[in-house]
Amino acid sequence: MASSGVTRNLRSTPVDGYPTPTSALQSSTETILVKHLPIVTSADVPVGEGEASGQGPALNRQLHLQYLLRNLLQGFPARYASQDASQPWLIFWTLQAFSILGVGLDDRTKQRARESLLAMQHPNGGFGGGPGQAPHLLPTYASVCALAIVGHPGKGGAWEGIDRKKLYDFFMSLKQPDGSFLVAQYAEVDMRGLYCLLAVATLLNLMTPELLSGIPEFIASCQTFEGGFGNASFSEWAFQSDGSSVSYDPSAPRPVIGEAHGGYTFCAAASWVLLRPYLRLYYDPSSHAPKSLSASIIRRPPPTMKLLALLRWLSNMQGIETELGGFKGRTNKLVDGCYSWWVGGCFGLVEGLMGPASAAGTESEGKHELHADEDGWDDVDDALLNREALQEYILYAGQHPAGGLRDKPPKYVMCFDSRHRIPDMSGLLPSLATLSMVDHRVSPDEMRRDNLLRAWKSTVTEGEAIGAAPISEEQIRFETFQKEVFANALCWLEDEGSDKYVGGNVNRLNATQPLFNLTVTHSEQMMAHFYGQTISPRTARNPPKCNKSSPPDSLVAGAKSNITAARGLCCQSPDFIS
Template sequence: MRFSTPSGGFAGGPYQNPHLLPTYAAVCALAIVGKPGEEGGWEQIDRVKLYDFFLSLKQPDGSFVVCQDGEVDMRGCYCLLCVATLLDILTPELVEGLAEYIASCQTYEGGFASACYYLPSGARGRLGEAHGGYTYCALASLFLLRPLVPGVFGLIDLPRLVRWATGMQGLEIEGEGFRGRTNKLVDGCYAWWVGGMEPLLRELVREQQRTGKGEEEWEEWDDAVFNQEGIQHYTLSIAQVAQGGLRDKPGKPPDAYHTACNLAGLATAQHRVVRSGEVRTVMRGKWRVAGNPQLEDREGRREAYLASCEWAEDEGAEVYLGGEENRVNAVHPLYNLTITSVRQMMGHFYGQEPVKSSVGPDE
């Protein structure tokens, strides 16, 4: 909390300006180690000032700069949406035009670029380079926007996105790791940035199959987006180093960033996390009306809560390469936090009772 600023946003360090990325990091850290109550961190977040800080960064085209006088960046849009959803400050006013802006960042390859580039005429041009990190941020952002923009996935080319994403996994000779861009080398961090899209893409394709959309595109779909055991192999046998920590690739030193992303990708490859209708039904039945009528009537509020908290681990579908001693906890595909951490923080700020993290009613 020492890095919280008078504006409501968080800075990356002492004497620095508030910025969307450290704001996301700070709130996620508080989801893990914080709690309600005095000095627990959660009550000390000034959500009113934070909301105003977010609005101050909004641009006319619906996007956001990452800080005052900063650049527009897909990562910033994602970080803002994560924090706004976790803390119950997501509103139509905040996200107006953002879905259309994100969709305009999809490139001819199918992945997403860091930002939208405007032509001299003022029209939006799909001129950026598809990148694993920006694509994950774009896809997760569209899921987070869905409670307020129900038809959001009609704005993008899903078959092209799936085709691009599956092409990012390396061959067996490359250890079956992921690259972040076409014709680049594999890198352990993309186990999360690309591999972490697996639950999201799987859910979207299954939706299309259920509704009969694009039948020819999905007729040979076997419900496997990536080679999950290949991801585990790269992480455990290639990215992991003997002295501890994980790395980009052989020849590179381990570091905190690559350790975190490798392990998040490993979690996604080991566990099958799905949107559970059972969990959604239980949560909807337990929904408590807010004491403030204005809060309760806010568009999309309950749906934002349900859409994030309905994700659950499909028990019995896990696969641990090398045995259960290699197990790590499952992560939420939208936040890169444990499902329990997401539900506890959102339960607090939305005034709801969390349910357990696996599929099935909370008995």
């Protein structure tokens, strides 16, 4: 519930009588941020409707919807040419913002989205930042996620239009000897690209031991002494290529390139969650593994992620009261709205990695479920970040008076991806996603996982029944793997009774699945299709709730008469209904 009115501890970050450029910038930012607290001054709060009702800050839903509609229908102004290589992101952000706000789109708009996205698919596989641009992992992720929202199976639904075979070949063409991936040909290795690749491979059923080999070691090598993750590690000492073959020296250093950073840390943690079935099924340091599996089994212990160190670092990224509890992306940097999602969202992933629900696979071999240096902890009964404070940060400091959400008031610094630095648009989705995350605690649900595993329709055993070639150990293991990839991703559901939102129902948003940044429904629909599975309805851990505050009529009416095409564009969200 809203904590406005509660006495706040407004001690600023200590300077210790020793000012430096960092502390000077910090102090001036805190001075600005504190002004956005109603308790300090009620005059300068940008969005004040919520206060009047005594419910704390309000999400200005109407204003944000108008802003999104304006972009969608009129297009983006010329300054967005800086996003020309990120067009799938503009579309994905807009569509996902609608999903979170609980607004559905009409068929014509969805079709235009599908056609636009497919126009960005490269003839050699993968998606580019726009039509005619080279394929790249980041826009590939944005395109596939956008297609999860607007696509469907069958004719014209665009899902069959994704060339999975070529996409897989494109992925493999980017693979490096140390397990990492270039984001595009001749481009850099980057933790974001790796996450994008894994999310897409999971959604589209492209996960294979071949694709994943070396990835866990690479990710583990990127954890810094601070506990968070850097962008990449240096591979040339451990992996030496003499043209035809690559030799690996496990004793050689693989130093992290770049300091611990919120964006890369989210990508590393989310990737780690997506890799769990691989870690469980394809590492076997014992000699018991059948010989027939020798090709794909890795005969050493799986690499580890230091979870408690990671949790400590994440926790330290939350700004203090004078920073309104927003998140920063690195030690001694400023709070920034986009890290509310990257770092704030990472808590849920780490809690999922530590908690019991996600710890075990189908078989109860308690050997190395956690793949962590530290022991698990089985009492995840509450979030470990200050959710109310974070929500207040976004609502008090982050709402732009003209619609859209920004990373912080007046002055802003670069967002995680500088290519997305235009404040309104790049700030909007992370901020909405954060609010959604604060609303709903989405975590792995053991019962859901069991149901998904039980309901799995085997493709391998069917083949055997009609007299195909005998099934190899390799095939059986691979199908178990696919099944676990499926269940591991789709068991993330909203906790019952976990919703918590400052400002009352007006701020209510749809839940976001943190592994993909899609709604649970959209994730399920796409994965069910590409894995050839039927998903049983969820027993709602939380009953469906509608957005009473923004019925479709008022939305369209609010969308100004100059956007006449907006009429009839939106309807109530399909999420929770399926």
